Amino acid sequence: MKKKLLTVTAVTAALLASSQAAWAATGDQVVIGAQTDIVTLDPGRCYEPYANLFLRACYDTLYEFRNDADGAQPMLATGCEFSEDGLTATITIRDDAVFASGNPVTAEDVKFSIMRCKNLKDNPSFICDVIDSIDVVDDHTVQFNLNTPDSSFTSKLAYCSMSIIDSTLAKEQGATDAEDAATTDTAKEFFDAGASLGSGPYQITSYLPDEEFVLEQNENYYGEASSIPKYIIQEMDDANTQMMSLTQDDIQIALNLSEDTVSELEGTDGVDVLSFPTMTMGFVFMNMDESLGGPVSDPKVQQAIRLAIDYAGIQQIVGDGSLTPLSYVQVGLLGALDARDPSYTDVEKAKELLAEAGYPDGFEIDFPCCTLAPEGIPLTDLAVKLADDLSKIGITLNIQTVDWTGGYAEDYRDGKLGFSVMYWSPDYQDPNAELEFLPGGIVGLRSGWAAEMDQELADMKGQIVSELDQDARVEKLKEMQEKTAEYGPFIPIVQYPKYMGVTSQLTGVEFSDSYRMDVRTIEWAE
Amino acid sequence: MDTLKFIVKRIIYLLILLLGVATIVFILTRLVPTDPVAANLSQRNLSDPEIVAAFRQKWGLDKPIWEQFIIYLKGLLRLDFGTSIRTSKPVLDELKRCFPATFELSLFAIIIATVFGILFGIISALKRNSWLDQLVRAISVAGVSVPTFWLALLLLYFFYYKLGIAPGTGRISKSFDAPAAVTGLYVIDSLLEGDPAKAWDCLSHLILPGCVLAAFTMGLITRTARSNLLEVISTDYIRTARAKGMANIRLILHHALGNALIPVLTVVGLGFGNLLGGTVLVETIFSWPGVGQFAYESVTKLDSPGIIGVAILIALNYGIINTIVDILYGVIDPRVRSGV
Incomplete structure (x- = not known):
């Protein structure tokens, strides 16, 4: 009996040990443990703070925040000119940007994406309240007609729901920017199945609701490619679980640490604890x-x-x-x-x-x-x-x-x-x-x-x-x-404050209120 | 023929039960003085009466409760569980998505609980009042009494964090892609893909959460098996068999266990039904995307179609399991089948 028990124990231990290597190795990819609140992948409907994680990775906006204190900076836009009365804003768009599909980013895409967000009348639509209409001046110029001068206009254009989507593909999936989009747009299901139609450095390649997102590099990205080929954003609701997974290198970034777990991590080799207001x-x-x-x-x-x-x-x-x-x-x-x-x-x-x-x-x-x-x-x-x-x-x-x-x-x-x-x-x-x-x-x-x-x-x-x-x-x-x-x-x-934990091998990991964490600034340390 | 009649009768009872559950939960979700608008709209949008009105209209909350109920029942008859307010997706699709994760974990847990529960029960009965009996009883009491979340954190802390001999959270390691969904059960789907390494990885991810969930049911099974075995062992026919010199193990396995199993089966059935309802805390700690997580999110967002959907699923689970258990009674003990 004792012999049998010993044999069973030994076999179990061997099996566990052999599989340990499998669950440790993750390669160059970065796994982020996060308690997210994402309920949709449709950029025109996203309002939840953690939606910014994937929107920032997969989509470009006209303006962006590189640092919240500096205000919005041009991204797809190359400039913005307000009329004297402040009621029109003319924005020029860079001409080298392309979507993941290879289609160029045009003024039509900008108009479609923003008017769709406005007309969907969903949670983020209020951000477009100041916009009456958008005119396409030429392929790379749009004119926003505003109902009141707005000094935060470019900040609003940096908001995640103002992501510019590939309108040609989106229309094929039932998206519309018409005034009745709230009742006629049918593209949500397409997006929620795990599609991303942006021009950002990453694309969603897999999405399991309440489980994980997989983001992989967009091969058609017009900018400089990151050293991180793949992100996995894993749903982890518990701060203790995030802390333990970080120390075991199962995740490389823990987004939602608590003060208790931060003290447990202090002094841990290879892990940095970050705190941000x-x-x-x-x-x-x-x-x-x-x-x-x-x-x-x-x-x-x-x-x-x-x-x-x-x-x-x-x-x-x-x-x-x-x-x-x-x-x-x-x-x-x-x-x-x-x-x-x-x-x-x-x-x-x-x-x-x-x-x-x-x-x-x-x-x-x-x-x-x-x-x-x-x-x-x-x-x-x-x-x-x-x-x-x-x-x-x-x-x-x-x-x-x-x-x-x-x-x-x-x-x-x-x-x-x-x-x-x-x-x-x-x-x-x-x-x-x-x-x-x-x-x-x-x-x-x-x-x-x-x-x-x-x-x-x-x-x-x-x-x-x-x-x-x-x-x-x-x-x-x-x-x-x-x-x-x-x-x-x-x-x-x-x-x-916000506490995050990160493996020391990564650089550029910072909390951002705009994006929760800006995946575009993260690189493997050389 | 009798079995078929029995099953048909059970299905009719089950349908009535489901209707009752749907009605009660629907009324309860409407009677609780809470407002889904506050749970789902942003602070800014809450101040916009137009948006608030549009939200109420979209989800039918502007209609009288009886009208909402009739609409819901009509949908239910078409197997339409409504649309989740939280995710804007059909509740049925959401349940189909998260149920396999819970089913796989619960199945693993109930197998562990049953095997070890009966084994411990036998040991305990055979070695009555010995130190082994005391130990088994202590384990079973601990299994029933220890808070699940505490045990989950404890096991994770030692076996994953400190010793590093068990995988952490989730259903599969990040070095593997999730298997293509055929059954939704990762272990089986990995085997269907012809990838035993992936199947083993998925199986190893079941161990810690499975053991945590098994602990409670195992404690109950151990205690039930022990007390019933002791009762059966004291009967005349067992005493006679023992007097004839039959070996103890053979006596238990061939003669006593069958008779002692019926109450155990009831406990197993109830335990499995309980597990299939989803266990929020274990699913949260182990990042397990199951029914418990969906139920929790639905409750926090006052997503009544989601809440009712989960309630119906739980009732359905219990109904089906109880029917299976009743059929198994007849298999184990022919007297039940013949109505003796």
Whole structure:
């Protein structure tokens, strides 16, 4: 019996050992472990942040972000000229770009792709709201007719859903850019089967939903080929699994590490741990409508709360690499001011302000908090910390946990919440996306901050949006941030960090809010 | 003929059961005070009443609940499970995509659980109250009690991360391409491709998640097999056989085990049905693209067609397995077949 047991054990061990080589060897390809949120491969419908991973690899856009702080830079475009009134933008397109099919990238493709995104009326279509129509001037020139001047226009053109697709092939698969595309376009199934019709350096060659993507080099790519012939993006929802797979070299990049797994990786040979601030921002909001906000609608109370919050403590909860934006423009975006100094906290001054506002003993107030967890940190954790901080100035928070889909979203959208904590991530990488926090903006109204309550500040939104001179726009953005750093119903409390792990043999791996990670900058180290 | 009648009767019961499940889950998904709009639209789009209205119209959420239900039932009669709100693909296609992964893993797990569960049960019964019995009982209690996610992380940590003797997550190593889908079961499809190395790789990827999933059912089977064997062993006919000098192993395998297996079969059936429903945590930790992951994503996005589809699939699994188990009762014990 013992002999048999030993034999079985030995055979099993030998089989496992023999197969070990098979699961270790992956060649020059790079495997990325990621918890993605991708639900479609149709560029005109993609809105989920991780869709940028494959869109950036397989498609070109007119503009791109090489660095979020530098603003959008030309990619397929060679230049953009605005008319004097800012209502038309003429863009010239490079003439050497070709799709993976070998078809040249033309102005017709640009018009088709962008008008299709607009007319599909899907999640990302709002990005095209500013575009009325597009005229093809010649094979390599298009004219965008806008309904309002828009200083973030080129940033919007860098958005992943504005990917330029091979219109000849797309039309064969039922794609259309007609006004009724929302009901007549039938190309989604074709894309979702694993097709990519772009001019980027890679092509999707295999797609298993919720399992993996395989991207292989586009042989017709007109640019310089990367040293990485193949990417596999493997769905890995668990941070521990990503960490273990990275150390075993089963994956070369772990995109969603947690703070715990980062500490486990520290000191591991051949693995680098990277930390980057994201554009995801947590903020406290206080309703300006007294019937909803009660005492927190008073500007003096708002400032007292701003002073009472322990920003350094919040950064500790959220993790290394986090910071506190001074105002609504996250650090790293064009025109952002430096982060708030965490030592800004001044409990004594906060108490004085509270007394001036008529609350020398503080007050008790409901604090609904939703169950969302941006970048893996539950908002309820921040609520508990805020309750602790505000108790030091006599404010008692009654935290009420509400599910996002169980009523919180509706109340938040309708501006019915008095005092709460939420998060915001810009839809496109441009400070203009943050202007929604101003009076009369989408987020502003959720806090009862109507335009007429501060017309001067509300007007700044229009001025910044229509300011086509970049330097002048940056100046206005700075002015807006200085005005709102200690004023208004919003208190940005933290900018979340992002942790990634990467094998030391790779270079150029960086987190990017625009693309999650820009696969075009990654190379094998020489 | 009797068996055919029995199967037809079971199919009718099953159809009624599925209708009941679909109705209850449909009503529950509508009664829960949650809003799919909030789960599926971006923060920006939530503020646009036109987009919100278009979303409700697209998914039929603007219609009265009874009308939504009738539309759903009509679809169901045509085997149309509706379209997933999350992925915009037919739910049936989604289930066809993820079920083979769960089936393969569950099959592997139930085989391990059954083989080892019965083996441990026999050992435990034969060596009653010995240290071996105590050890087996401790293992079975641990199997039933240890949280699945903890065991999954523990096995992965030691056998993959620390010792490096087992493959990590996923269904296949990155050095292989996934086999062309014939059955959807990677091991079999690899063999059909004539690639035994790939088949072994796929099989080795089943070991850790399979053992984790097997632990619970194995514990139950061990305990059931032990207690039933002990009961059978104490009967007169076994005592008589033993008095005649029959060897213990032969006695158990030829005379006692058959009679003790019926309750074990019930446990195996229930365990297999449970596994086929998908196990979210194990599938998440092992990046296994199965029904559990689909169910979890459907719930987080309040994707009611997806949720109902999974519920029907689970009910169907249980129905089919129970029918098979009932038929097997007759095979194991002819008295059941003849209605004695």
